Amino acid sequence: MSPIRLYMAPMKGFTDHLFRSAFAEHFGGFDLAVAPFIPTKQGYRIKKKYVKDLLPENNTRMQVIPQILSKTAGDFIVLANYLYDLGYNTVNWNLGCPYPMVANKQRGSGMLPHTDLIQAFLDRVLPELHGTLSIKMRLGWKDNSDIFRLLPLIDTYPLSEIIIHPRTGLQRYEGVVDLDAFEACLAMSHHPVVYNGDIRTVDDFKRLSQRFDGVYAWMIGRWCIADPFLPGRITTSGNEAPDKILRMQQFHEALFTAYSQVFKGPSHVMDKMKGLWRYFSLAFKDCKKSVKKITKTRQPDKYLERVNMFFETEAQLRKSINQ
Numbered sequence: 473m474s475p476i477r478l479y480m481a482p483m484k485g486f487t488d489h490l491f492r493s494a495f496a497e498h499f500g501g502f503d504l505a506v507a508p509f510i511p512t513k514q515g516y517r518i519k520k521k522y523v524k525d526l527l528p529e530n531n532t533r534m535q536v537i538p539q540i541l542s543k544t545a546g547d548f549i550v551l552a553n554y555l556y557d558l559g560y561n562t563v564n565w566n567l568g569c570p571y572p573m574v575a576n577k578q579r580g581s582g583m584l585p586h587t588d589l590i591q592a593f594l595d596r597v598l599p600e601l602h603g604t605l606s607i608k609m610r611l612g613w614k615d616n617s618d619i620f621r622l623l624p625l626i627d628t629y630p631l632s633e634i635i636i637h638p639r640t641g642l643q644r645y646e647g648v649v650d651l652d653a654f655e656a657c658l659a660m661s662h663h664p665v666v667y668n669g670d671i672r673t674v675d676d677f678k679r680l681s682q683r684f685d686g687v688y689a690w691m692i693g694r695w696c697i698a699d700p701f702l703p704g705r706i707t708t709s710g711n712e713a714p715d716k717i718l719r720m721q722q723f724h725e726a727l728f729t730a731y732s733q734v735f736k737g738p739s740h741v742m743d744k745m746k747g748l749w750r751y752f753s754l755a756f757k758d759c760k761k762s763v764k765k766i767t768k769t770r771q772p773d774k775y776l777e778r779v780n781m782f783f784e785t786e787a788q789l790r791k792s793i794n795q
């Protein structure tokens with residue numbers, strides 16, 4: 473059996489380089505991460521703030537594939553070549569973003585119905601790139617018909633892999649993933665295919681990997697924040713870590729410290745951390761009230777006090793259940 477290849481999904485606002493580094497140090501389990509998208513700037517300009525996340529010195533702990541969101545070939549070429557010149561072999565093109573302000577401008581998943589635009593983009597871009605290109609896409613904007621029209625075209629281009637999240641843009645992150653459509657896509661494509669969507673548990677992974685043995689790699693997003701031990705359990709077939717809560721607490725502390733060093737002002741740090749609690753909280757039962765208390769706090773000292781109290785109470789609870 474070939475080894476399992478596992479990728480961290482890009483999540484704008486969550487999986488930045490500080491998160492990726494802390495994750496690699498505290499949990500591991502991923503082979504690489506696709507970074508959250510960078511939008512291109514008009515007029516072939518590169519915005520330094522956007523590329524900071526991808527500077528090699530910020531990415532020593534985990535292998536990374538940068539991702540670009542763009543519909544403009546010329547701007548894409550300039551930014552992608554800048555990234556290859558930083559040392560990246562592959563750049564990923566985002567054809568999946570579902571948010572209306574992106575999709576309504578025919579970018580992200582909003583470009584999927586426009587086969588002609590995608591063809592013109594790839595014709596123009598691919599001969600100019602200094603490295604390889606991969607694509608992350610959904611099934612379509614409104615329905616699956618987009619991907620079935622696109623795959624025969626995409627097959628004719630030299631891509632390193634395609635990552636498929638089997639939902640439509642209109643579904644955003646809700647509703648069921650369409651596994652029958654994914655199966656048909658897998659059969660149609662000659663490129664290495666990466667599966668992404670709703671791998672929440674080891675059992676989910678087992679079910680999917682048994683059904684889709686042609687999948688080249690697997691990608692996990694939200695569920696690696698909710699259960700950061702999941703990637704490691706999948707790749708090593710290991711059991712649940714006994715010191716789970718303590719390690720999550722240490723991860724939280726490391727992230728808090730890292731963000732405190734780069735953000736101006738504690739309120740930015742806390743906003744960032746509070747965003748993460750939306751997913752962290754999924755790992756714990758009946759925690760709505762105490763998480764609400766954490767996310768309502770305005771002072772950093774109080775925030776940390778409540779977070780530590782939360783983890784300690786959870787650790788005690790687990791101890792008493794296991795006794």
Ligand SMILES: Cc1cc2nc3c(=O)[nH]c(=O)nc-3n(C[C@H](O)[C@H](O)[C@H](O)COP(=O)(O)O)c2cc1C
Nearest residue numbers: 481482483484508509608637669670692693694695
């Ligand atoms: C808050 C958030 C931000 C995201 N940002 C990106 C992004 O920058 N680029 C991208 O290709 N996908 C992005 N995604 C989609 C994820 O990469 C992934 O496809 C999706 O969450 C489904 O996988 P999951 O069920 O494992 O979470 C984002 C998703 C969420 C929820």
